[in-house]
Amino acid sequence: MGTDRSRTINMDVKYNPKNTSVSVSPSGEIVEGSSVTLTCSSDANPPVDKYTWYKKNVTSPKASGQSYSITNISSEDRGEYYCEAQNKYGRLNSSSVFVDVQYGPKNTSVSVSPSGEIVEGSSVTLTCSSDANPPVDKYIWYFQNETFLNGCGQIYNISNFKSKDSGHYHCEAWNGRGSRNSTALMIIIPGKQTVLTAAVGIIVVVLVLILCLSGFMWFRKKASNSPSDTRDTADDGQGDTSPVYDNISGMAFTPTAAQTADTDNQDDVHYSSVHFSHSKNQEVPLYSTVQLPQPQIQDEDVQYAAVKFNLPGAATQPVAAQTAEKDPSEIYSRINKPRTKKS
Template sequence: MACPENMFFLIVLFISGVLACFGRRDLNATMPDGLDVLTGSCVQIPCSFDIPDQHKDTFNSTILPSGVWIKESPYFGERPDSVIFNSSETVNRYQGKITGNMSQKNCTTVFFNVTTSYSDKYYLRIENRPFLATDTEKSVHIDVSDLPSSPIITVSGEVKDGNPVSLNCSAVAPCPEHPPELTWTLPTQFTSKNQLQENSDQTKSVLSTVTFTPSYLHHEKNITCTAVYPVGTSNKRAEHNMMLNVSFSPKDTSASISPAHPVLVGSCVNLTCSSTANPPVTNFTWFQISGGETTQVASGQSYTLNVTGDGGLYYCEARNSHGCGKSNEVQLAIKGQKEPMVFGVAAGTLGAILLISLISLFVWRRNSRLHDGLERTDSPQGQNSPVGTVCTNQATAREEPEEPAEDQPEEIQYGDIDFSKLQTKETPAAAQDRVQGQESEYAEVNVTGRGAQLPPLNNLDGLYAQVNKTGGC
């Protein structure tokens, strides 16, 4: 025969089952749906409960109720080993304790040294005689693993070039006594702040917030948040990688022309505009600079034109929702238009240099001849020389004399002879000596003029012949 106590317990279970079938709960427990736990660490189950109105008269609030945790199934009648923890017992299958104030209906519980065998569903039971009830509708699932779950990165607001932004990294802290430590890896300088916070389901997590100013160069760069969990004397790590999506106006905008070398009039050339932007460029516009004026000539990333005689400079603009970027200027060179001008300038320069060289050579030769002639005409013949200065023709001073035509009489040119020093009265012997002295002096005169001859003088036929032989052209 069953004990009265056991009979009472079976009746309570039966009544609880019947009420549950009709949607009525004897106990309302509040706890998270699931918890991720590390092997060897602890797990804290946030918990609270409430007594339905129909059972409040049987719940004695002056007596501290006991909290019971049942594994796998709320119905433990046939499996009493399913009860793994009872706060009223000193020895339990699971090492743990209720940290909440049960008199205030706080049933928060901590289990220590968790192993993989702890992975299962758990139900709460409250015992406060004569009140005994289990919430069969609510359970918490504990998942135990050797590796921690990855942290979660979230972004507050748009990540835009040049605008400060905040990134949040959150990692669960199933064992609040040993929370994880969060660290960041970013492609730029930053400041971070960590704090332990309570979630909406009363679980705990560590939140790390980092603030930095992104650049368009950081677009599609990886950032990493790493969580380090202390477990015993070692650490376990988990990380989350995320690629930055930075919004920016068009950058590195450039224009190119193909073919790049001078082209013939009437041929086709293709201009292409390239740019980097996020979101992508929505509009490309082409402009021509000619005669100091800028004109919009086309739209589109590529622009094909038939070459006329205009040529000129071209550039493009790329635009998206964040702004625009201007490219470099490219020259459209036309064959046969620029080259003659360049050739003419080069030929004119060469001709000017050649002309200057010829003039310089002519002046140098003229000065040299003049200087040579002056040296010959200005050379002293003696202070007492009666012979006057003989003028020379610089242009023909060194040229070979032309033979006079046979049918033309030879032109006679006379030099100047100074006889002022001769005395009027002299003896025949002195006169003879004087004439011989003049012959020797005239023999030294170099007459360079064409056909230059001394006039025939009385008794000076020998002197005339001597002068004509020495200085003839």
């Protein structure tokens, strides 16, 4: 009898990746600022040895590895992602998964139509735009920072635009994630603005003229004072254009015995004489005498100073001055400097 023996044969079939897919965690709403993890799965034999991540419409890879994490996700990360699984027998891309990042309004702005010159009595339309996810569900309009009671839509229309409507406009966009104000837009009637600009220009010109006139009057007053000062100075000289020479010399003399005796019995006396030349050709001597008590000394130093002035002529000088001195233009001043008594 023969025996029937069965044999089990294990066939290991090799194949490239199949059923490649992507899962997102967390699976609910993704809010800007949170973290998101993408995971790639694929059936392959041998198992996948390389995963690569891509964002749709972006050519360069975003990352590698079976999982791809995005921390502090932002609105720029919003889009479609897919992965590529690869082993030694081939590769396969997954289907795309959309990562929806929710965020409050951004880039809120106001546009005006017509965009050219605004004519009084015409119709003006303002439109508020904002980037938001989910989309903006409420708009609020402001004029001069005051809320419009009837301005709650994306578009605000002003029929029969008047000068009272000129001013700053801005809007505020809201969604479930927050709100954002636009920058202010200035809308004016050019004719009114031209008048205002002209008035401001006239005021500026008047102020400049006032400043210039004030400066001119100040300089004129200063110039008128300068000649009077010059005349006063000229009156002192009475037209005396002759040069004046100063000759100062210091000489030390040894006191005589008589002088020493006199100085022992009296206080030191200092004399100074100053002569000024006037138009009447006469000298007016000015004398000053200063007596200082000093201790008795045996000798003293005597210094002389001579000052020469160029005078019109000797005929007009006093006779006493001509007789006493050979040179009428020399004046001597005697100064006694006391010394302590020698021991």
